[in-house]
Amino acid sequence: MQQFALTGANGFLGFHVRTALRDLGIESKAIAVGDGHNPSAAVAALNGASRVIHLAGVNRGTDDEVTVGNLRFASQIADAIVRADTPPSTIVFANSTQSTNGSVYGNSKASAAATLRRAAELVGAEFQDVKLPNLFGEHGQPFYNAVTATFCHLLANGEQPFIDRDSELTLMHAQDAADLLIGSTSADAGEKVQVRESVKGLLRRLTEIAATYDRGEIPDVAAAFDRNLFNSYRSYTFPHQAPIRLARHADSRGSFFETVRSHGGCGQSSFSTTEPGITRGDHFHRRKIERFTVLAGAATITLRRLFTDRVYEFDVTGDKPVAIDMPTMWAHNITNTGADTLYTAFWSNEVFNPEVPDTIAESV
Numbered sequence: 001m002q003q004f005a006l007t008g009a010n011g012f013l014g015f016h017v018r019t020a021l022r023d024l025g026i027e028s029k030a031i032a033v034g035d036g037h038n039p040s041a042a043v044a045a046l047n048g049a050s051r052v053i054h055l056a057g058v059n060r061g062t063d064d065e066v067t068v069g070n071l072r073f074a075s076q077i078a079d080a081i082v083r084a085d086t087p088p089s090t091i092v093f094a095n096s097t098q099s100t101n102g103s104v105y106g107n108s109k110a111s112a113a114a115t116l117r118r119a120a121e122l123v124g125a126e127f128q129d130v131k132l133p134n135l136f137g138e139h140g141q142p143f144y145n146a147v148t149a150t151f152c153h154l155l156a157n158g159e160q161p162f163i164d165r166d167s168e169l170t171l172m173h174a175q176d177a178a179d180l181l182i183g184s185t186s187a188d189a190g191e192k193v194q195v196r197e198s199v200k201g202l203l204r205r206l207t208e209i210a211a212t213y214d215r216g217e218i219p220d221v222a223a224a225f226d227r228n229l230f231n232s233y234r235s236y237t238f239p240h241q242a243p244i245r246l247a248r249h250a251d252s253r254g255s256f257f258e259t260v261r262s263h264g265g266c267g268q269s270s271f272s273t274t275e276p277g278i279t280r281g282d283h284f285h286r287r288k289i290e291r292f293t294v295l296a297g298a299a300t301i302t303l304r305r306l307f308t309d310r311v312y313e314f315d316v317t318g319d320k321p322v323a324i325d326m327p328t329m330w331a332h333n334i335t336n337t338g339a340d341t342l343y344t345a346f347w348s349n350e351v352f353n354p355e356v357p358d359t360i361a362e363s364v
Contacts, residue, residue: 004028004182005045005088007077008055012145013094013174016137017053019306019329020178023286023360031080033073042080051090052081053181054116060144063104067111074112078119087123091116092181095131097170130181133194137174137228138235138328139305148232151203155210156236166200173228175286195225209233212263216244216323220264221289221349227265231287231328238303238330239312243322246293257321259293260347268351274299274334274342281333281364288358289349290326294318298338302364303330311364318343331362 004021008014009030021028029045032038033056046052054077058069074093081087093116099109113129120127140149148171154161172194180190197205209230212219221227248257260267274280274297284306292301296318303312306329315337316322326332336342350358 002026002050003048005031005049005052006055007031007033007053007073008057008094011055012137012140013055013135013177015139015307015329016174016178017055017181019286020175020182020184022306022362024182024184026182031077033076034069037076039076039080039083042076043083046080046084046088048086049088051092051183052077052088053092053094054112055094055181057094057109057112059105066105067108070105070108070112071115074115078115081116081119081125082122084123088125090126090128090183091120092128092130092183094177094181095129097131097133099131130187130190132177132180133170133172135172135174135177137232140174140232142236147199148202148206148229151206152233152236155206156233156241161203163199163203166198168196168198169202171195171197171202171225173225173232175228193224205229206233213237213241216246216261218260218262218265218289218291218349221262222265227287227289227349231289234325234327238325238327243314243316243324246321246323248321259321259323259345260291262347262349266350268348270346272344272346274336274344276336276339276341279333279335280344282331282362283359284331284362285326285328285358286360287328289328291323291347292326292334293321293323293345293347294334295321295343295345297336297340297342299334299342299344300337301332301334303327303332304364305330306362331364333364 004026006028031042031045056073058066093113095113096109098106117127134146136146136148140146142150142153151161176193179185209219219230221230246257248255294316298317301314301324314324
């Protein structure tokens with residue numbers, strides 16, 4: 001069984017890498033760096049590991065803090081690699097495309113790469129220097145990780161972002177970066193999922209996404225980049241924008257309400273009946289958009305973000321229809337809490353592919 005070790009496991013990219021590994025059924029060991037570094041624990045985590053991925057870094061602070069911090073982190077991991085009885089066969093560094101631009105940050109990342117490369121050569125390991133562009137994705141920290149996170153946070157809270165200076169960005173979704181770092185995709189594939197967009201263009205896209213989703217509608221997610229932006233934005237709207245209220249029209253003939261209004265892309269609708277006391281789901285999605293709508297009966301929809309313990313519950317009924325969208329990378333299920341059969345409609349933005357189901361078992 002493969003064993004992975006990570007630095008920066010609790011950071012933004014660490015969350016996405018751990019999610020990608022969970023999809024493959026691979027657990028990872030976290031290695032602390034900086035002041036919390038424990039040399040013996042680091043060696044133990046690396047011993048017998050098939051791959052170590054160095055994610056931790058310093059990209060904010062004074063010039064000295066950035067320079068010293070990045071080299072310190074790399075040196076701590078390099079020392080542990082050399083000391084391990086059975087060092088990892090592959091050493092991966094989450095580098096930056098800025099490592100060649102001559103900046104203080106870029107130079108510090110280049111130095112960190114050189115330090116890890118020397119360690120790999122000493123133990124006969126493969127070294128992969130993965131230069132990543134601007135990353136975006138679910139649960140990035142606003143005003144820190146990336147401009148996308150800041151825009152999403154502000155728009156989700158009803159504020160209008162301000163652009164001081166426009167520039168061109170090269171963007172990659174964090175799940176695509178994770179696939180690259182864990183070896184699920186090649187460098188060529190990584191190049192193909194990068195998108196160039198201006199800061200103004202990014203804000204325009206996100207503003208349109210926010211306005212559409214504020215109406216409870218699904219924006220055009222036909223392109224993978226637009227789907228990824230939408231999923232990123234959604235992570236800043238949950239739980240305060242859930243559930244989505246649906247307009248129910250009733251007369252002597254019965255009742256009618258819309259469950260989904262999508263503005264573009266593929267889609268699949270399905271329907272289930274669930275007997276009292278039965279639970280469906282207990283899985284998560286990495287990229288798939290999924291909506292639950294109870295048509296008749298009573299249910300509790302439960303969600304939990306991966307690698308956390310807090311659980312969110314929504315009690316829903318067919319008498320007062322609402323839609324609840326499942327955030328990506330959140331485990332979720334639905335339980336019939338009523339005395340009668342539960343009728344539920346499901347919608348996802350893609351036709352189910354059993355070879356690539358993007359439905360990973362995970363108990364809430």
